[in-house]
Amino acid sequence: MTTPTADVVVTGLGATTPLGGDVASTWDALLAGRSGVSRITDDWAKDFPAQLVARLTTEPAEVLDRVRIRRLDRSQQVAVIAAEEAWRDAGGADSGVDPLRVAVVFGTGIGGAVTLLDQDDILEAKGPKRVSPFTIPMLMPNGPAAAVGLAVGARAGVHAPVSACASGAEAIRWGLDLLRLDRADMVVVGGTEACVHPLPMAGFSAMRAMSTRNDEPHRASRPFDKGRDGFVLGEGAAALVLERADAAKARGAKIHARLAGAGGTADGYDLVAPHPEGEGAGRAITAAIRDAGLTAADIGHVNAHATSTPIGDTAEASAIRDAIGDHPLVTATKSQTGHLLGAAGALESVFTILALREQLVPATANLDDPDDDAAVQALDIVRRDARKATFSAALNDSFGFGGHNMALVFTTA
Amino acid sequence: MPSTADIQAGLAEILEEVAGVAPADATPEKSFTDDLDVDSLSMVEIATAVEDKFGVAIPDDELANIKTVGDAISFIEKNQG
Numbered sequence: 001m002t003t004p005t006a007d008v009v010v011t012g013l014g015a016t017t018p019l020g021g022d023v024a025s026t027w028d029a030l031l032a033g034r035s036g037v038s039r040i041t042d043d044w045a046k047d048f049p050a051q052l053v054a055r056l057t058t059e060p061a062e063v064l065d066r067v068r069i070r071r072l073d074r075s076q077q078v079a080v081i082a083a084e085e086a087w088r089d090a091g092g093a094d095s096g097v098d099p100l101r102v103a104v105v106f107g108t109g110i111g112g113a114v115t116l117l118d119q120d121d122i123l124e125a126k127g128p129k130r131v132s133p134f135t136i137p138m139l140m141p142n143g144p145a146a147a148v149g150l151a152v153g154a155r156a157g158v159h160a161p162v163s164a165c166a167s168g169a170e171a172i173r174w175g176l177d178l179l180r181l182d183r184a185d186m187v188v189v190g191g192t193e194a195c196v197h198p199l200p201m202a203g204f205s206a207m208r209a210m211s212t213r214n215d216e217p218h219r220a221s222r223p224f225d226k227g228r229d230g231f232v233l234g235e236g237a238a239a240l241v242l243e244r245a246d247a248a249k250a251r252g253a254k255i256h257a258r259l260a261g262a263g264g265t266a267d268g269y270d271l272v273a274p275h276p277e278g279e280g281a282g283r284a285i286t287a288a289i290r291d292a293g294l295t296a297a298d299i300g301h302v303n304a305h306a307t308s309t310p311i312g313d314t315a316e317a318s319a320i321r322d323a324i325g326d327h328p329l330v331t332a333t334k335s336q337t338g339h340l341l342g343a344a345g346a347l348e349s350v351f352t353i354l355a356l357r358e359q360l361v362p363a364t365a366n367l368d369d370p371d372d373d374a375a376v377q378a379l380d381i382v383r384r385d386a387r388k389a390t391f392s393a394a395l396n397d398s399f400g401f402g403g404h405n406m407a408l409v410f411t412t413a
Numbered sequence: 414m415p416s417t418a419d420i421q422a423g424l425a426e427i428l429e430e431v432a433g434v435a436p437a438d439a440t441p442e443k444s445f446t447d448d449l450d451v452d453s454l455s456m457v458e459i460a461t462a463v464e465d466k467f468g469v470a471i472p473d474d475e476l477a478n479i480k481t482v483g484d485a486i487s488f489i490e491k492n493q494g
Contacts, residue, residue: 132458134454134458
């Protein structure tokens with residue numbers, strides 16, 4: 001009998017990112033300290049204040065057939081690639097699971113903006129009859145979830161949380177809820193983003209949210225560092241397969257980790273600015289730890305949201321220090337991947353799970369001179385080299401414009 | 414004016430590009446939906462591509478009557494300038 005506290009485990013992982021075309025190559029590049037950031041060489045970017053992006057290493061057209069490339073927005077293409085890897089990793093196709101009991105929860109921050117903008121160009125240049133009949137399914141924010149649903153044959157439900165840069169983490173939390181509520185037996189969860197285009201770049205730039213360290217792409221994303229000046233836009237997707245522990249064990253599935261708990265709150269403070277002391281973020285962290293049946297002392301590692309913006313990183317440092325303490329090993333992997341917006345929470349959950357599994361915390365790149373902020377100074381942020389450690393629980397947090405706060409706790413299998 | 418064979422070959426190219434249909438499968442008796450798995454949105458794209466390639470516009474009410482590759486070939490032949 002399933003109970004609201006049913007154990008949920010992670011049996012599949014998938015990703016395509018600025019560090020690699022799959023989970024293994026992404027993780028290797030992360031540990032090697034490689035940067036996914038480069039300067040845009042296209043003409044349009046010449047007069048842009050922020051000219052940096054973290055692009056995919058592997059073009060979707062190298063992986064998916066031409067028809068899928070044509071019918072799916074880039075954000076949907078990468079979602080499908082990550083989800084198919086996770087589904088293969090979990091042995092989903094051979095698991096014997098009833099498609100009527102498979103669900104998908106896949107979030108995005110921006111969705112099919114590139115399709116919208118490209119089709120608008122066609123509309124202006126050639127008129128309405130030349131606009132693609134796939135425009136709407138390609139731009140709708142539930143499009144990535146729907147495309148993943150078709151790819152894995154999910155028929156229990158397909159859901160698409162949209163909470164800006166917390167979307168990927170929120171998707172994982174919904175997946176946990178679906179399994180606890182017995183609304184599905186397997187859930188493919190994740191997040192995706194692919195909006196490298198002049199308009200989103202100009203919009204984020206106008207908010208003064210992006211790094212303008214154009215001459216030093218590899219050094220531009222520098223969470224918690226004194227010299228940080230904004231985030232670097234990244235593209236990609238990550239996916240996890242979740243199922244109840246008893247079912248996973250019964251079918252002999254490989255278990256990467258337990259998804260032990262989740263917490264979510266809203267700041268109720270400002271549309272975009274985080275609460276300066278990370279009040280809502282701290283409540284989400286505390287809620288996730290409690291949901292996992294743990295205490296703050298149990299959390300040995302935190303993969304921080306830390307986007308490299310001046311305000312966001314210090315607010316989060318306060319939240320981590322106040323809600324957990326100064327003992328966990330903290331890392332900020334956006335220093336190498338850039339900020340994947342709606343995919344960030346999913347990708348960083350993959351990193352959190354791999355850190356748990358290998359008992360190895362990746363370093364935060366570019367943290368040469370930690371901010372003088374008292375909370376940043378209090379945290380044990382791993383830098384220079386990855387650090388070996390012994391821990392059985394780790395936390396990943398994600399925050400989004402709109403005041404969305406999410407926290408997820410993973411424990412060893 | 415292109416021959417029937419030219420039209421079939423041109424249509425096969427479009428089908429491959431838009432819907433991933435192998436050119437050898439694009440034979441006159443094949444139903445777009447039942448045999449070639451071409452959905453209604455792809456049919457709209459095919460109609461646009463036909464207009465570009467053959468200069469023949471297919472109005473929506475006519476598009477609904479085009480069920481097979483052969484129907485499309487006949488329509489193009491009949492309506493070519």
